[in-house]
Amino acid sequence: xxxxxxxxxxxxxxxxxxxxxxxxxxxxxxxxxxxxxxxxxxxxxxxxxxxxxxxxxxxxxxxxxxxxxxxxxxxxxxxxxxxxxxxxxxxxxxxxxxxxxxxxxxxxxxxxxxxxxxxxxxxxxxxxxxxxxxxxxxxxxxxxxxxxxxxx
Amino acid sequence: xxxxxxxxxxxxxxxxxxxxxxxxxxxxxxxxxxxxxxxxxxxxxxxxxxxxxxxxxxxxxxxxxxxxxxxxxxxxxxxxxxxxxxxxxxxxxxxxxxxxxxxxxxxxxxxxxxxxxxxxxxxxxxxxxxxxxxxxxxxxxxxxxxxxxxxxxxxxxxxxxxxxxxxxxxxxxxxxxxxxxxxxxxxxxxxxxxxxxxxxxxxxxxxxxxxxxxxxxxxxxxxxxxxxxxxxxxxxxxxxxxxxxxxxxxxxxxxxxxxxxxxxxxxxxxxxxxxxxxxxxxxxxxxxxxxxxxxxxxxxxxxxxxxxxxxxxxxxxxxxxxxxxxxxxxxxxxxxxxxxxxxxxxxxxxxxxxxxxxxxxxxxxxxxxxxxxxxxxxxxxxxxxxxxxxxxxxxxxxxxxxxxxxxxxxxxxxxxxxxxxxxxxxxxxxxxxxxxxxxxxxxxxxxxxxxxxxxxxxxxxxxxxxxxxxxxxxxxxxxxxxxxxxxxxxxxxxxxx
Numbered sequence: 055x056x057x058x059x060x061x062x063x064x065x066x067x068x069x070x071x072x073x074x075x076x077x078x079x080x081x082x083x084x085x086x087x088x089x090x091x092x093x094x095x096x097x098x099x100x101x102x103x104x105x106x107x108x109x110x111x112x113x114x115x116x117x118x119x120x121x122x123x124x125x126x127x128x129x130x131x132x133x134x135x136x137x138x139x140x141x142x143x144x145x146x147x148x149x150x151x152x153x154x155x156x157x158x159x160x161x162x163x164x165x166x167x168x169x170x171x172x173x174x175x176x177x178x179x180x181x182x183x184x185x186x187x188x189x190x191x192x193x194x195x196x197x198x199x200x201x202x203x204x205x206x
Numbered sequence: 207x208x209x210x211x212x213x214x215x216x217x218x219x220x221x222x223x224x225x226x227x228x229x230x231x232x233x234x235x236x237x238x239x240x241x242x243x244x245x246x247x248x249x250x251x252x253x254x255x256x257x258x259x260x261x262x263x264x265x266x267x268x269x270x271x272x273x274x275x276x277x278x279x280x281x282x283x284x285x286x287x288x289x290x291x292x293x294x295x296x297x298x299x300x301x302x303x304x305x306x307x308x309x310x311x312x313x314x315x316x317x318x319x320x321x322x323x324x325x326x327x328x329x330x331x332x333x334x335x336x337x338x339x340x341x342x343x344x345x346x347x348x349x350x351x352x353x354x355x356x357x358x359x360x361x362x363x364x365x366x367x368x369x370x371x372x373x374x375x376x377x378x379x380x381x382x383x384x385x386x387x388x389x390x391x392x393x394x395x396x397x398x399x400x401x402x403x404x405x406x407x408x409x410x411x412x413x414x415x416x417x418x419x420x421x422x423x424x425x426x427x428x429x430x431x432x433x434x435x436x437x438x439x440x441x442x443x444x445x446x447x448x449x450x451x452x453x454x455x456x457x458x459x460x461x462x463x464x465x466x467x468x469x470x471x472x473x474x475x476x477x478x479x480x481x482x483x484x485x486x487x488x489x490x491x492x493x494x495x496x497x498x499x500x501x502x503x504x505x506x507x508x509x510x511x512x513x514x515x516x517x518x519x520x521x522x523x524x525x526x527x528x529x530x531x532x533x534x535x536x537x538x539x540x541x542x543x544x545x546x547x548x549x550x551x552x553x554x555x556x557x558x559x560x561x562x563x564x565x566x567x568x569x570x571x572x573x574x575x576x577x578x579x580x581x582x583x584x585x586x587x588x589x590x591x592x593x594x595x596x597x598x599x600x601x602x603x604x605x606x607x608x609x610x611x612x613x614x615x616x617x618x619x620x621x622x623x624x625x626x627x628x629x630x631x632x633x634x635x636x637x638x639x640x641x642x643x644x645x646x647x648x649x650x651x652x653x654x655x656x657x658x659x660x661x662x663x664x665x666x667x668x669x670x671x672x673x674x675x676x677x678x679x680x681x682x683x684x685x686x687x688x689x690x691x692x693x694x695x696x697x698x699x700x701x702x703x
Binding site: 077098109119 | 619668
């Protein structure tokens with residue numbers, strides 16, 4: 055059983071083996087009990103119950119008081135490329151634009167102030183570069199996922 | 207019930223227990239929220255924004271009249287500390303479940319409150335008030351006052367609360383920018399840019415005293431809560447009694463709190479906040495003229511139902527509680543939809559799984575349930591988890607167990623941060639101060655590494671995919687959320703209720 059998950063180091067190939075009713079990965083074992091309850095035995099002998107839910111392509115897993123997210127990469131899809139755009143992670147309103155098109159900025163420089171979730175957020179440059187496009191003015195509403203400005 | 211979410215649930219439940227029929231109000235984006243199901247009637251408010259709905263005084267009073275309601279409970283936040291709303295409610299012939307408009311006004315304007323407290327003999331934090339309204343003149347006056355107050359100092363909005371319009375300044379070079387920022391935030395949030403300066407008393411504990419006053423001339427205190435553990439001036443971990451408190455100090459602070467309440471002829475439930483300096487001196491911070499988020503810890507150790515007392519007092523009855531008796535220890539943590547590992551950035555998403563802990567001594571005050579969506583429309587607090595045990599040590603043990611058991615999937619929460627907090631030595635030995643979080647994690651918090659668990663989670667994810675468990679999910683979560691690359695956002699300051 056092959057699955058691909060996203061990780062910080064890039065796509066991660068996961069190869070599950072199944073022995074009788076037990077799934078095995080890197081010495082950890084998992085058995086499904088009735089109604090989808092997942093019982094884990096870790097490589098070090100600890101046992102725990104896992105709660106899972108899939109939201110979009112992401113598997114949320116709770117075990118031992120910790121919550122992990124593993125994003126599954128569907129076969130055939132391409133991974134998201136970082137195109138240098140700064141994207142709004144949630145809907146909000148632009149309070150201030152602190153740079154102009156053509157400005158050279160260094161990593162960490164404040165670019166915009168956004169109000170979202172009733173808080174002020176400062177948007178900072180992720181790397182050194184030149185601001186090539188500013189897509190919103192102060193007072194504009196922005197949707198989740200909207201590209202706020204381009205940095206090259 | 208002129209409020210929403212968790213506190214609306216808390217109060218509507220009390221109404222039902224007391225046999226009072228209740229009316230909820232809700233904005234269209236709150237239709238079907240948990241609190242609307244706890245009222246006997248629901249009035250849908252017109253309008254989109256918070257200002258057009260939960261802050262629309264006329265519309266709310268009209269809803270009360272239309273449904274035949276006789277009293278309005280404001281909860282906390284929103285209109286709870288607006289004196290003109292208290293007045294408008296009473297002018298409309300309705301009962302206001304809270305203190306008089308005059309008391310709200312005197313305590314709500316923090317500068318006036320400091321002056322009133324000084325006159326009543328209650329110690330206030332050394333500092334200066336600047337009444338100047340004009341931007342340039344105010345900034346000049348503040349800069350001048352700052353040299354007299356001394357550094358480090360705290361800039362606070364006179365109309366502020368909850369960390370809004372507040373800035374700590376450690377270096378005179380940062381003063382102008384901080385003052386301008388605090389003013390701007392105060393103008394946006396409260397329409398009032400007046401700022402005052404307090405000396406920043408580092409190493410202090412935040413201790414607050416719950417008070418109750420009825421209309422028969424009785425004013426009492428219900429002991430203290432310690433709420434020192436704060437991030438960006440917002441409380442996350444609260445307990446009663448205070449771990450370093452002794453009966454003499456409790457009595458002294460309790461009497462000061464009663465004096466503060468009596469100075470403004472206070473009626474109802476209120477909280478007098480103090481800073482307790484390492485020297486043992488205590489100073490008045492402010493009085494919150496409403497029910498408070500962390501009221502459950504006091505309820506757990508005193509056995510007093512503060513909301514039921516509010517209802518009784520507003521009805522003109524004497525309060526029902528007798529002498530103060532403290533029993534055991536209670537701790538509350540605030541569960542937020544936020545990414546604690548990313549500067550506490552608020553998060554949104556579906557509550558695909560929401561499974562709170564259970565068992566003896568555990569109380570959950572929440573306004574959400576499994577299947578709900580966490581939206582950016584309102585405060586990101588999901589729930590308050592409260593535990594009670596005979597001793598502080600056992601209460602912490604219970605809290606650790608409860609947090610380990612709490613499963614929230616689909617939306618990032620601060621549960622693991624709260625769990626880690628329960629192991630931090632200042633929390634374990636009770637020596638927390640208002641700067642504890644910054645001192646524990648000066649470069650921000652990250653979850654302790656647990657590579658084996660992360661690997662086991664991957665096994666669970668891959669197995670669940672193979673087993674097709676997502677096809678059996680009953681919560682109807684289908685929305686695809688793009689988590690994208692590392693967020694470029696850093697949170698600056700919380701601004702609204």
